[in-house]
Amino acid sequence: DADVTQTPRNRITKTGKRIMLECSQTKGHDRMYWYRQDPGLGLRLIYYSFDVKDINKGEISDGYSVSRQAQAKFSLSLESAIPNQTALYFCATSDLGKSEQYFGPGTRLTVT
């Protein structure tokens, strides 16, 4: 079984709808991250969490919110989706004191 899982893997939604992307991990890592990937722009950090009570904004947090329900679960929400949020979204984890991150398979989100 994969160590970092994301649901759904693909989602098409309409402008103005609320949507939640979920991430779960079995690696036992304290730190979790949400990124979005756009062609030619690489990965940009949306939010990160160092533990259940520690959530921080990343480079591009506007229009997004997150919830760390447990050590193993970190959800990303789009309260009112807009077309320029169409992207590939990745969840990642890392262990305390280590920089390398481990990525989930991604969620492809399309906002029409």
Next chain:
Amino acid sequence: AQSVTQLDSQVPVFEEAPVELRCNYSSSVSVYLFWYVQYPNQGLQLLLKYLSGSTLVESINGFEAEFNKSQTSFHLRKPSVHISDTAEYFCAVSDGGSQGNLIFGKGTKLSVKP
């Protein structure tokens, strides 16, 4: 703020040819450096990393990267590529501080042709 520059957005090569994917970073402080690979329709996988020690690091599938502090570079090389190496490659840097977040380059698409 740190930044990472991947000088080539696309690199087409023929099978069995050598390849170099270039990466430069901006920070002058101690850094940790990474290369990630993304195969089509998959997530990112850690390919190799430099944390300290030997400046030449190797992956299990024949890639290597050399940390060059004076040139602030961490180029990725392979002496002979395979079709299966076709993927997008991302260079990333962390300052390893209390946050230690990764800053990614914009990626280089390696296309290996028969």
